[in-house]
Amino acid sequence: MPAQNEAIFPANRHALYEQHRYSAAIRSGDLVFVSGQVGSRDDGSPEPDFKKQVALAFDNMKAVLQAAGCTTDHIVDVTTFHTDPESQFGDVMEVRNTMFNTAPYPNWTAVGVNWLAGFDFEIKVIARAPAA
Incomplete structure (x- = not known):
């Protein structure tokens, strides 16, 4: 029997999901696959300040996890994408360390x-949802 996939959306679904026709996350069994989250404001536009953009991307990711009944403690795998890794990495790590500190x-x-x-x-992240 094929796995049943469930689309997950945060409460305040921003414009990018509708515009680009994708789900914020898909739950398949006990795994939650969160689509790439960016530092978009409510209207879908980029936050111009880089460090704030990173923090907003993490906040958007956390909102999607929360909609799936998860927290950052449930994350097993993270992939990040950077347009200028060498100059951006310090800011990314500073924000990251507030999210993953244990x-x-x-x-x-x-x-x-x-x-x-x-x-x-x-x-983008993959999380294992807690048992219901």
Whole structure:
């Protein structure tokens, strides 16, 4: 029998989901696959201040996790995308360290990219949902 996938959206669904036709997350069994979250404001536009953009991306990711009944403690895998990793990494790590400050830490892969649709940072995660 095929797995039943459930679309997850945070309470304040921003314009990017509708505009680009994707789900904020998909729950498949006890795994929650969160789509790449960017530092978008409510209207979907990029936050121009980089450090605030990173913090907003993390906040958007946390909102999606919360909608799925998860917290950052349930994250097992993180992938981040950076338009200028060398100059941005300090700010990213500063924000990251406020989110993940207790071991065991999730897996983490950071990828340098040259385009993020007007954004400079994106984070996607996989979490294991707590038992109901």
